Amino acid sequence: MKTLLILGAGTGGTMMASHLRKKLPGNEWNIRIIDRALDHYYQPGFLFMPFGIYSEKDVYRPMGRVIPKGVEYTEAEVDRVDADANRVLLKNGNAAGYDILIVATGVHPEPEQVEGMAGPDWRKNIHEFYTFEGAKALAARLKSWKGGRLVVHVCEMPIKCPVAPLEFCFLADAWLTQHGLRDKTDISYVTPLSGAFTKPVASGILGRLLGEKRISVVHDFAIARVDPEDHRMVSWDEKEVTYDLLVTVPPNMGDPMIERSGLGDEMNFVPTDKHTLQSKAHKNIFVIGDATDVPTSKAGSVAHFECEVLTENILGHIRGEELTAHFDGHANCFIESGHGKGFLLDFNYDQEPLTGTFPFPVVGPMKLLSESRLNHLGKMAFKWIYWNVLLPGLPIPFVGHKMSMAGKNLPSKAA
Amino acid sequence: MPTKIFAGTPVDTDDEGYLVNHAQWNKDVAAALAAEEGITLTDSHWKILDFIDKDFKERGAVPGMRRMNKIGNIATKDLYSLFPDGPIKKAAKISGYPKPASCV
Ligand SMILES: Cc1cc2nc3c(=O)[nH]c(=O)nc-3n(C[C@H](O)[C@H](O)[C@H](O)COP(=O)(O)OP(=O)(O)OC[C@H]3O[C@@H](n4cnc5c(N)ncnc54)[C@H](O)[C@@H]3O)c2cc1C
Numbered sequence: 001m002k003t004l005l006i007l008g009a010g011t012g013g014t015m016m017a018s019h020l021r022k023k024l025p026g027n028e029w030n031i032r033i034i035d036r037a038l039d040h041y042y043q044p045g046f047l048f049m050p051f052g053i054y055s056e057k058d059v060y061r062p063m064g065r066v067i068p069k070g071v072e073y074t075e076a077e078v079d080r081v082d083a084d085a086n087r088v089l090l091k092n093g094n095a096a097g098y099d100i101l102i103v104a105t106g107v108h109p110e111p112e113q114v115e116g117m118a119g120p121d122w123r124k125n126i127h128e129f130y131t132f133e134g135a136k137a138l139a140a141r142l143k144s145w146k147g148g149r150l151v152v153h154v155c156e157m158p159i160k161c162p163v164a165p166l167e168f169c170f171l172a173d174a175w176l177t178q179h180g181l182r183d184k185t186d187i188s189y190v191t192p193l194s195g196a197f198t199k200p201v202a203s204g205i206l207g208r209l210l211g212e213k214r215i216s217v218v219h220d221f222a223i224a225r226v227d228p229e230d231h232r233m234v235s236w237d238e239k240e241v242t243y244d245l246l247v248t249v250p251p252n253m254g255d256p257m258i259e260r261s262g263l264g265d266e267m268n269f270v271p272t273d274k275h276t277l278q279s280k281a282h283k284n285i286f287v288i289g290d291a292t293d294v295p296t297s298k299a300g301s302v303a304h305f306e307c308e309v310l311t312e313n314i315l316g317h318i319r320g321e322e323l324t325a326h327f328d329g330h331a332n333c334f335i336e337s338g339h340g341k342g343f344l345l346d347f348n349y350d351q352e353p354l355t356g357t358f359p360f361p362v363v364g365p366m367k368l369l370s371e372s373r374l375n376h377l378g379k380m381a382f383k384w385i386y387w388n389v390l391l392p393g394l395p396i397p398f399v400g401h402k403m404s405m406a407g408k409n410l411p412s413k414a415a
Numbered sequence: 416m417p418t419k420i421f422a423g424t425p426v427d428t429d430d431e432g433y434l435v436n437h438a439q440w441n442k443d444v445a446a447a448l449a450a451e452e453g454i455t456l457t458d459s460h461w462k463i464l465d466f467i468d469k470d471f472k473e474r475g476a477v478p479g480m481r482r483m484n485k486i487g488n489i490a491t492k493d494l495y496s497l498f499p500d501g502p503i504k505k506a507a508k509i510s511g512y513p514k515p516a517s518c519v
Contacts, residue, residue, distance in 0.1 A: 266485040
């Protein structure tokens with residue numbers, strides 16, 4: 001009996017367990033998954049909790065309900081991978097051997113990386129919505145909001161779901177309007193980038209939308225420290241932004257376990273072949289989702305597309321073949337823009353997000369990079385799709401891992 | 416593609432002034448690129464430029480801030496004082512490497 005071991009039962013790890021359990025014979029392969037969490041979280045739902053659109057119950061399920069049948073689940077904290085010995089050491093003193101290892105431990109926010117951020121103002125006037133606890137605390141804080149300076153902020157890139165802080169701005173604008181607080185609140189968006197988003201066409205369109213919603217943008221702001229007493233952020237070149245409520249996205253880093261294992265780079269991301277998803281250091285270690293260093297978005301949709309490639313490549317690896325399935329960096333992200341509307345982005349390593357229709361030319365039904373009600377409905381439908389289609393490893397019709405150019409307008413027409 | 420004359424030799428750059436062909440780079444070109452940014456190169460600057468050069472040759476990418484800190488042992492505040500206003504972009508340009516891709 002051989003063992004395929006998966007570290008992390010989040011989006012990528014759980015999907016891989018579902019896909020591989022269907023493909024690997026039960027009498028030859030034991031599939032084992034290890035995670036320290038008691039529950040599986042639907043992280044895109046964290047965005048909606050502060051505004052009361054989702055309640056706590058919408059965003060989690062006990063692990064037992066999402067781990068596929070025939071997969072052995074261990075609740076434990078991984079201490080480190082001993083790649084030379086093909087085994088993983090757990091914090092509880094146990095060890096787990098493997099023939100093939102999949103690292104799916106994701107990334108998490110680390111406010112301690114910024115001087116003063118995790119200090120006395122943390123969870124008082126400084127909040128985040130990238131964790132369940134954070135989203136819950138921010139929901140409580142917004143209940144007592146009477147107006148003032150609301151600053152939405154990104155510390156440094158890359159972060160998972162790079163559009164989420166923009167979505168937070170749009171939803172805050174709508175929520176404040178509904179509650180009669182918009183005219184009493186200044187919203188600003190503070191980013192280390194030179195514009196609203198990383199890619200030019202999307203950056204232009206999203207930047208205009210911020211303007212229309214009276215959200216001011218402070219760009220090229222590289223945070224050096226937070227001064228919690230005076231409620232202000234200071235950049236490395238001594239610019240200042242003051243806040244009454246700071247909603248920040250702290251630096252997103254891979255798990256310290258990656259560092260202890262000697263498997264990571266300076267962000268604790270695992271150096272990974274961007275096409276095959278094999279670790280660059282070890283042939284029997286594969287990496288999926290946010291834990292990789294591949295140059296595309298850290299997003300659940302990316303993990304989903306990677307999953308198809310990785311399943312093929314692991315089967316190829318087992319047969320002793322060259323790895324032939326190639327990932328193109330495909331990402332597909334809905335952006336909530338408030339008031340029941342949304343955007344859709346579709347892009348990959350080579351092609352930036354463009355305008356057009358998705359997945360079919362002309363008829364869509366989704367519209368790329370422009371606001372529509374259907375895009376919003378698509379985003380809201382995603383929660384059901386996530387629990388019932390993605391995690392159990394069922395296919396989504398018409399949307400494959402290879403990005404399609406059908407329906408996309410080339411840049412000259414797009415602006 | 417613009418061609419500029421640096422230290423007496425023609426050098427190809429992109430529209431933003433980043434070198435297109437690293438083979439055309441040398442220390443005199445670096446000094447000329449730095450002068451365009453209003454910087455006079457000292458040993459402290461060269462410590463950073465040398466690290467970028469070494470790291471690019473190993474990994475094929477301009478190192479980010481954290482990599483400079485952790486692997487290159489270079490403090491962020493030094494980067495800002497030596498290469499004001501966007502140190503990574505400026506240092507990359509002076510090293511003759513492409514503009515660092517902002518992460519997706
Ligand atoms: C606010 C927000 C909004 C988002 N919106 C979207 C969206 O609209 N669309 C989209 O596609 N994506 C979105 N995402 C991103 C998406 O949630 C992530 O990209 C996705 O979950 C990545 O999957 P993963 O498997 O790599 O990591 P995760 O799902 O984060 O799973 C990692 C797992 O590893 C476990 N783990 C880590 N270290 C250890 C250890 N040492 N020992 C044991 N267990 C460990 C963790 O407990 C966790 O269960 C959003 C994320 C956030 C935070």
